[in-house]
Amino acid sequence: MTHHRIGLVVPSSNVTVETEMPALLARHPSAEFSFHASRMRMHNVSPEELRAMNSQRERCIDELADAGVDAVLYACLVAVMAQGPGEHRQVEKAVTAQLADRAVAAEVISSAGALVEALRAVPARRIALVTPYVRPLAEQVVAYLESEDFEVTAWSALEVADNAQVGCIPGGDVMAAARGLDLAGADALVISACVQMPSLPIVQAAEDEFGIPVLSAATAGAYTLLRRLRLPIDIPDAGSLLRAGRNSEAGLCRSPAVSAQ
Structure with a gap:
């Protein structure tokens, strides 16, 4: 190896x-x-x-x-x-x-840059997002991705400002936010647009449930x-x-x- x-x-x-x-x-x-x-x-x-x-x-x-x-x-x-x-x-x-x-x-x-590269590799142009951020920062993430020629069709902001608490967001809350999004027409779902918001236990389960590629910052x-x-x-x-x-x-x-x- x-x-x-x-x-x-x-x-x-x-x-x-x-x-x-x-x-x-x-x-x-x-x-x-x-x-x-x-x-x-x-x-x-x-x-x-x-x-x-x-x-x-x-x-x-x-x-x-x-x-x-x-x-x-x-x-x-x-x-x-x-x-x-x-x-x-x-x-x-x-x-x-x-x-x-x-x-x-x-x-x-x-x-x-990794998220942009990975979305292009899927390939996905129309995407949905779950973010932990307060709404103004989530809007900046949406705008950034749209500046890279993606269309953000739906997104959620969990409004957690304390970064230590972002690391404690339960996977069930993230899945609930994803279920609340209109995923019709989305090429992919970013289940965690933040390296601090845990994603590993739910990425594969979310992909199996929603039937579209699911990825995270991780x-x-x-x-x-x-x-x-x-x-x-x-x-x-x-x-x-x-x-x-x-x-x-x-x-x-x-x-x-x-x-x-």
């Missing part, structure tokens, strides 16, 4: 991505992964705290560069999307350049990490996005220069 070091940049109050990403990738049949996190202070999911959190990015990337990681996941979707359309390309470009200055040639992914992140590392897509019981055989190179953007176009 090959071994890959994954660097995670996470909000200080986030506990879910460090649980779900290892759990997902531990199911991979031909690769092993270790996870190395650096944290940015953030408790409440507000525009002010998100901006303050993003300002800590360079320190976190320097710490992960010291660990010689093979890939970096900037794991806060709304922190990127709240900065305006196309921001994931700018963040990924800046992180790639910072790592290169430290002689680290790592793949760089943001949760925001499964999108795992999918994109595997593609960037040129590893087979073969993760069981996590939705069709991660089903064996989804190995097309279509839509794969590897360099910041290409992504920024």
Whole structure:
């Protein structure tokens, strides 16, 4: 088996991505992964705290560069999307350049960019969303995805501002929110548009119930990490996005220069 070091940049109050990403990738049949996190202070999911959190990015990337990681996941979707359309390309470009200055040639992914890439791979153009955010931030996520040429047909905001509490949202509440959406005509459902809102126990169950592809910020992140590392897509019981055989190179953007176009 090959071994890959994954660097995670996470909000200080986030506990879910460090649980779900290892759990997902531990199911991979031909690769092993270790996870190395650096944290940015953030408790409440507000525009002010998100901006303050993003300002800590360079320190976190320097710490992960010291660990010689093979890939970096900037794991806060709304922190990127709240900065305006196309921001994931700018963040990924800046992180790639910072790592290169430290002689680290790592793949760089943001949760925001991973969700966009995964939705295109499904392929899905008309999508429905469940988010944990307060409504103004949820609206920014919707606008961001629409700026990437998706049509958001239905969405839900659970209005949880405390990021620690987002990590405690019961799967039953998330499923109830999804059942309340009009999914007619939707190509896919994003059951958790946030790496802090737990999704793994419900992704496959939701796909079985709703009969359309279901993904989350976590499964999108795992999918994109595997593609960037040129590893087979073969993760069981996590939705069709991660089903064996989804190995097309279509839509794969590897360099910041290409992504920024």
